[in-house]
Amino acid sequence: MISEPELVDDAGEPLRPGRPTAYATGGGFPYGSGADPVEGGAPAVLPGGRYRRRWLWAFGGALGASVLWAAGLTAYQTRGPDLGGYRAAPSLCAEAPLSALVTALGKRGATTSAESYEHPVLDRAYCAVTLGELPSTYEVNLRYELHKQADPGVEFEAVRKEAALPEEPAPEPVPGLGEKAYFSVGGGSYAALVVLDGQAEIALSVSGLHEYVDDTGDPPGESTHAPLDGLKEFMVEDVRELLERLRTAPAPDGSASPTR
Known part of the structure; x- marks a missing residue:
């Protein structure tokens, strides 16, 4: 019975979740490893190979969108509805x-x-x-x-x-x-x-x-x-x-x- 081939790194070691592995072209972290190529270093690894940083980024994006929506709603409420050109008439x-x-x-x-x-x-x-x-x-x-x-x-x-x-x-x-x-x-x-x-x-x-x-x-x-x-x-x-x-x-x- 032929089993699926096991993925190994350049040193012949099996790949494991959360383990940074150099690209064949000269370093870096592979896609899906959870590492941050900008900030450097691997993120905290949760059980099952899940990573925390991406969820923080997603949460931050949703929070930013909520803040912008709330600011727009506040601006609308402050401005009020369109009066259609009507004005006060003290001498009706x-x-x-x-x-x-x-x-x-x-x-x-x-x-x-x-x-x-x-x-x-x-x-x-x-x-x-x-x-x-x-x-x-x-x-x-x-x-x-x-x-x-x-x-x-x-x-x-x-x-x-x-x-x-x-x-x-x-x-x-x-x-x-x-x-x-x-x-x-x-x-x-x-x-x-x-x-x-x-x-x-x-x-x-x-x-x-x-x-x-x-x-x-x-x-x-x-x-x-x-x-x-x-x-x-x-x-x-x-x-x-x-x-x-x-x-x-x-x-x-x-x-x-x-x-x-």
Whole structure:
């Protein structure tokens, strides 16, 4: 029976794991011996002829990759998500002409309330303005939120597509406006449009104002408010214009002006 030939070194000695053997061409360590030709010397030999240094090199490479990945993640978290050009709007009503609603409901009146809040995580702005004249006056409310860290998409989809009250119909999706948009009418007393575009969320609502007097005054004229469910297209046009303005630089007077 012919057995496999035994590998021997130049001196005729059998090769053993961990034993450095000179190359026939003049020294060095053969491939697989575990020796380090750069640093010199054989590495520590573990049972079974396994060597430690290569595993240390592999571990060091994996550790370096983890450090680089963590550094990249930290840089992303510090930088935050892409805001799509949107900015804070401390004078929200001044940046909203509401031209379409003015055409539908009447001339624009005073801004009745305005608030704004800026934070590294979230910017908020709110305002209300009146439209029309007695006996048909309306209040228009605007709300703007710019999420500079968290993704508002999950909460928007979970909340805004549901009716405010169980007896009201579900909001109607509005395609072609922002990333997601819904329009709703509540009991004929208000109409609302909510829009999500990336990290920005806009809400526009319209409700009729009713005048009340005491027993000593003359009663107001009969209300002639327009059907609010017919305001959808006007509201969509005004929100689309406002979204565009919020992606431009503000003018010194607080309104928006195109960037150059």
